[in-house]
Amino acid sequence: MTLKLGVLGIDHGHIFGMLTNMLxxxxxxxxxxxDGPAVTEAKFRETFPTLTRVADARAVIEDPxxxxxxxxxxxxxRAALAIAAMEAGKDVMVDKPGCTTLDQLAAIRxxxxxxxxxxA
Numbered sequence: 001m002t003l004k005l006g007v008l009g010i011d012h013g014h015i016f017g018m019l020t021n022m023l024x025x026x027x028x029x030x031x032x033x034x035d036g037p038a039v040t041e042a043k044f045r046e047t048f049p050t051l052t053r054v055a056d057a058r059a060v061i062e063d064p065x066x067x068x069x070x071x072x073x074x075x076x077x078r079a080a081l082a083i084a085a086m087e088a089g090k091d092v093m094v095d096k097p098g099c100t101t102l103d104q105l106a107a108i109r110x111x112x113x114x115x116x117x118x119x120a
Contacts, residue, residue, distance in 0.1 A: 006060035007032035009073025079104035
């Protein structure tokens with residue numbers, strides 16, 4: 001079974017290596033979203049011409065066929081996008097830094113922690 005990816009944010013050049021390497025490992029990707037214009041957008045569209053830009057991040061987050069989300073949004077938005085994706089049951093790969101505040105770090109830890117009493 002092929003791991004299907006979605007992309008949230010293309011605001012940093014690391015998204016090229018993240019996505020290229022995951023595709024080289026046999027993953028697939030059809031959709032991406034970014035908030036507003038990104039300086040990397042022209043190159044991203046040229047590099048990945050078969051991917052479709054969606055108008056809302058929720059289209060990626062709520063797509064039940066997407067199993068993993070790659071995030072390279074502006075740094076202050078990465079934690080919230082990662083949390084939303086994890087809450088939707090997705091695995092997440094986030095460009096560094098994954099968060100920019102201690103509150104964001106605490107929220108990430110909370111969402112990824114095993115449920116109490118799960119034995120994990």
